[in-house]
Amino acid sequence: MKINQKLEDAINKQINAELYSAYLYLGMSARCTEMNLKGMAHWLYVQAQEEMTHAMKFYRFVLDRSGHPVMPAIEGVSTDWKAPVEMFAAAYEHEKKVTAMINNIVDIALAERDHATASMLNWFVDEQVEEEANSSEITEKLKLIGESKDGLFMLDKELSVRVFVDSTLPAGPAQP
Ligand code: FEO
Numbered sequence: 001m002k003i004n005q006k007l008e009d010a011i012n013k014q015i016n017a018e019l020y021s022a023y024l025y026l027g028m029s030a031r032c033t034e035m036n037l038k039g040m041a042h043w044l045y046v047q048a049q050e051e052m053t054h055a056m057k058f059y060r061f062v063l064d065r066s067g068h069p070v071m072p073a074i075e076g077v078s079t080d081w082k083a084p085v086e087m088f089a090a091a092y093e094h095e096k097k098v099t100a101m102i103n104n105i106v107d108i109a110l111a112e113r114d115h116a117t118a119s120m121l122n123w124f125v126d127e128q129v130e131e132e133a134n135s136s137e138i139t140e141k142l143k144l145i146g147e148s149k150d151g152l153f154m155l156d157k158e159l160s161v162r163v164f165v166d167s168t169l170p171a172g173p174a175q176p
Contacts, residue, residue, distance in 0.1 A: 003065035007117055010105045012070045015058045017101055019074050022051035024094060027077040028087045037152070039160030040084055043138075046164045047091075053168045054124070060168075061120055084152070085142040092135035099128040123167075 003011075029044035062069050081087045102124045109117040138159070145151030 001065070001116070003062065003067045003117065004112055004114065007105070007108055007112060007114055008062060008065075008067040010108055011058050011062055011067070011117075014101060014105060015055050015062070015069065016072055016074060017098060018051050018055035018058065020077070021094065021098065022048045022055065023074055024077045025051060025091070027079040028081060028091070030079050031081045031087065032084065035084075037084060037156050039156035039158065043159035043162045044087075046162045049164045050167070053166055054127070056168050057120075057123075061117075065116070085139065088135055088139040088142055092132065092139050095128065095131045095135050099132060102128055127167075 025044045025048040029041045029048060032038075032041035032044060059069055081090075102121060106118060106121050106125065109115075109121060138155075141155055142152075145155060
């Protein structure tokens with residue numbers, strides 16, 4: 001069944017927001033690389049990759065439901081962050097905004113009785129809990145670390161092990 005216009009508009013807006021998120025995290029990753037915080041740069045790069053997969057999930061859904069993706073400009077981002085704590089605090093604030101946007105689309109889907117869209121959005125509702133928790137936890141750790149170089153070094157190491165998982169691929173073992 002073709003997606004209705006209201007939902008199509010909201011999801012198109014979300015595609016742009018997810019691509020903006022990828023851009024935002026890529027800018028932060030670049031800054032961390034410049035600061036020699038390679039673990040944080042890696043973590044943020046993986047986050048940027050994840051955001052691309054979020055955009056692609058919405059993009060494919062619009063096409064699958066015979067909608068029309070629109071591609072307006074993606075807003076520019078900063079690459080001039082002063083400190084990691086500033087970046088991760090901004091990331092947390094950003095994720096709270098994304099959660100509100102997702103919740104708003106859920107509200108529209110329920111009002112329109114579009115169960116397919118509501119079902120697709122469930123994944124994002126769950127994902128946003130993790131997105132907020134991750135950025136909040138790292139921000140709080142950075143606040144605790146304060147000016148400690150040792151603490152920063154240890155956290156940087158901890159964040160270097162993040163593995164990118166492409167959530168757009170089907171679950172199960174890889175096909176030969
Ligand atoms: Fe795709 Fe970080 O929300």
